[in-house]
Amino acid sequence: MDASRTPDAVPQSAPPGLPASRARRLAVPAVTLAGAVAAFAYVGAVDPNEPGHYPVCPLFRLTGILCPGCGGLRSAHAFAHGDLPTAFGANALAVVGYFVFAGFTALWLVRAYRGGPVPRITLKSLQWWGLGAAALVFAVVRNLSFGSALAP
Secondary structure (H helix, E strand, O other): OOOOOOOOOOOOOOOOOOOOOHHHHHHHHHHHHHHHHHHHHHHHHOOOOOOOOOOOOHHHHHHOOOOOOOOHHHHHHHHHOOOHHHHHHHOHHHHHHHHHHHHHHHHHHHHHHHOOOOOOOOOOHHHHHHHHHHHHHHHHHHOOHHHHHHOO
16 A cells, blocks of 8 residues: 555444444544643643753754744643633744644544544645745744744
C-alpha cells in the first residue's frame, strides 16, 4: 500500500458483517479527548510563567527568535483558565489549533456515537505548503517590531 495515500474508511475491530459496539467505537476518540483534557489540566495546574517547570525553546534560547510555537504553553495555561485574551496574546496560532482540535474531536465523537465513518483531514500537497507558509509568516511577523502584538 502506498504510504502517501490513506484509506477512506478505517476498518472496525468487529468481525466482518457485525457492527462494532457503541462503546468500542467511542473508545479511541474518548481516550484522545481524555488525553487532551489531562494535558490541559496539567498545564493549567503547573504555571509555565514560573521558571523551571518547562524547558525553554531551543531556538529562542540560542538565537532570541520566536518560533511559531513559542508561547504555546503560556497560551494553553491561559486557555485552561478561560482567559482567551491572554491565550491569544501568548500564541494566537495555538489557540486556533485548540479550536480546530476541539471541532475535529467533537465531529469524531458524534460520528463514532452514530456509527459513521471516522472523519479524515485530507490535505493536498499545496494545502500543506500553504499551512507551512502561514506558520512561517506568523513566525516572521511576530519577530518584527510591527508584529510585536503577536509575540508572547
